[in-house]
Amino acid sequence: xxxxxxxxxxxxxxxxxxxxxxxxxxxxxxxxxxxxxxxxxxxxxxxxxxxxxxxxxxxxxxxxxxxxxxxxxxxxxxxxxxxxxxxxxxxxxxxxxxxxxxxxxxxxxxxxxxxxxxxxxxxxxxx
Amino acid sequence: xxxxxxxxxxxxxxxxxxxxxxxxxxxxxxxxxxxxxxxxxxxxxxxxxxxxxxxxxxxxxxxxxxxxxxxxxxxxxxxxxxxxxxxxxxxxxxxxxxxxxxxxxxxxxxxxxxxxxxxxxxxxxxx
Numbered sequence: 001x002x003x004x005x006x007x008x009x010x011x012x013x014x015x016x017x018x019x020x021x022x023x024x025x026x027x028x029x030x031x032x033x034x035x036x037x038x039x040x041x042x043x044x045x046x047x048x049x050x051x052x053x054x055x056x057x058x059x060x061x062x063x064x065x066x067x068x069x070x071x072x073x074x075x076x077x078x079x080x081x082x083x084x085x086x087x088x089x090x091x092x093x094x095x096x097x098x099x100x101x102x103x104x105x106x107x108x109x110x111x112x113x114x115x116x117x118x119x120x121x122x123x124x125x126x127x
Numbered sequence: 128x129x130x131x132x133x134x135x136x137x138x139x140x141x142x143x144x145x146x147x148x149x150x151x152x153x154x155x156x157x158x159x160x161x162x163x164x165x166x167x168x169x170x171x172x173x174x175x176x177x178x179x180x181x182x183x184x185x186x187x188x189x190x191x192x193x194x195x196x197x198x199x200x201x202x203x204x205x206x207x208x209x210x211x212x213x214x215x216x217x218x219x220x221x222x223x224x225x226x227x228x229x230x231x232x233x234x235x236x237x238x239x240x241x242x243x244x245x246x247x248x249x250x251x252x253x254x
Binding site: 020021022023025026028029030031034094095096097098101102105106109 | 147148149150152153155156157158161221222223224225228229232233236
């Protein structure tokens, strides 16, 4: 069945009060996932396949799934495109100051050298 | 050869400017390692085998190694005992506010239920 017409399962997102700090730290401990979070920090929403990361689609799909299931991002589907957004408000409510502190630390220690490229996949339930 | 007389290799510690944020986040993303860090936050130094964690010695040894190699702790040996300490000053210089913010987040979301028990191992180069 082509991907465009395949029925996808609903995307799992933890409620704000269920967001686990250790899951969030794990999600942030990878350079590709950190890049995605930094990109989403600068804009409200972004379509999958447009992130400046250079990894295989299946790998990228896994990274988006880790980010979503940790509570760092939400994802929604619209006309066969998937959009991702950072859960800034939820995260600030759950862990005040955490995201700002982590992103500032990453930025000030030269962690901002992003790989360039583009991925197609974007975190399906099976990916 | 008994452990007490075995010659151990020197313990590896990254310099402050080499401490990598993603390594630190990864090190903090595990409940046993988080417990060790929280214990060390409250006292200057602690002997291995006295931490309130309930994992196998080989697992505990791995956790200490991850913590040390990430730059979160230092370890030193004295009379066949190994002592661990949090690199509070180094971490604050490298990533201002990070440790406080993470530990506060962990504390306020109920992450403080520590396992009880005791481990013998403590992060040798081979463990």
